Amino acid sequence: MEVLDPSRAAEDIARIAADFERQAKSFEQLRERMATLTVTETSRDGRIGVTVDNNGVPTDIVLAAGTRGMDPAVVSAEIMSCLRRAQATLRTQVAQTVNDTVGEDPAGTAIADQYAQRFPDVVSGDTGSSVHAPKEPPAHTPPLVSPELDAPRETSATPSRGRKPDRDQVVTPDEPDDDDEYYNRKSWLV
Template identity: 50%
Template sequence: MVGFDPSRAAEELARFAADLEQKAQRYEELQGQMAMTSATASSAGGRVSVTVDSTGVPTAIGLGPSTRSMDPDALSAEILACMRKAQVTLRSEVAEVMHRVVGEDTVGESILDILAERFPDVEAELAGEYVPPQPTYVPPPASYAPASQSTWEPPATGTLSRKPDRDQIVTPDEPDEDDEYFSKKSWLE
């Protein structure tokens, strides 16, 4: 190579490694601060309040005395509305922490995009602008349709008989390798 300077390449590599180390420290700090981030939202009048942690999971629900006489469905709706407000507030608090700790960063922006998708703006939802994702129906292929359109009729009453072996439980004579493997496992694992 013409003009290759090993000492300059070593300096650039050292500078690159130092930049990576600084970025790793900032992300470690970000992770710690985000873990401590939470948000709280209250309903009008303060009869319901919900606090969510850094992942948007509710950690506290406060109910005022006036909630005792509320309809359970109305109370549930108010709790969910407060939770959504708290999650949207969390989004902005995480963005503030993100920009303060790591600044403008593509990874940070993708994290904020994920939060925006998970926790859409409540006001937009209430204004009718937000449309939640709808399941899409895909009709079965044409070959799936029955060949003939015959009508099925159930047998006449009293003609159904119980099969004699219906209560008999059939198990293999010897366990196979799956049985042996799963017999040593807990369903909690």
């Protein structure tokens, strides 16, 4: 049976407490450094930029005047490309910050692993220059606009300054229901 030396036990406890304090300071520094992390990625032509915060959430999207008149699908695809690249860069910066601040600590490794799971590598074609065209609807999907709606309608009324002639038409139900009769007897001024 081993006899514990009280002075050695006190030294061990003091060493453990100092290690915990050092580790707590390291994680406080990590928290402070991560709180200030932001990443901005721009498109290759510089017309679109996306900034993400330390959680990978977009905090700013900048569209230069050159995006005016661009196909919205192209702009959307470019924004998403910039977002994915910013999040992947953030993941790399978080891993580096964790390694520089707390080293090979299991809790730090867990933080870096969470970012790696949330923000995977960018697909090799997702460099900002590739733009994906919108997908064609399946063949069985009816067209969004029918030919009847595209054809101009003939009306006897003359539209007034760009207004559609049907806007002046009041549509009411054929027969009033209980709610209509109830509200017809009430005043909205009260």
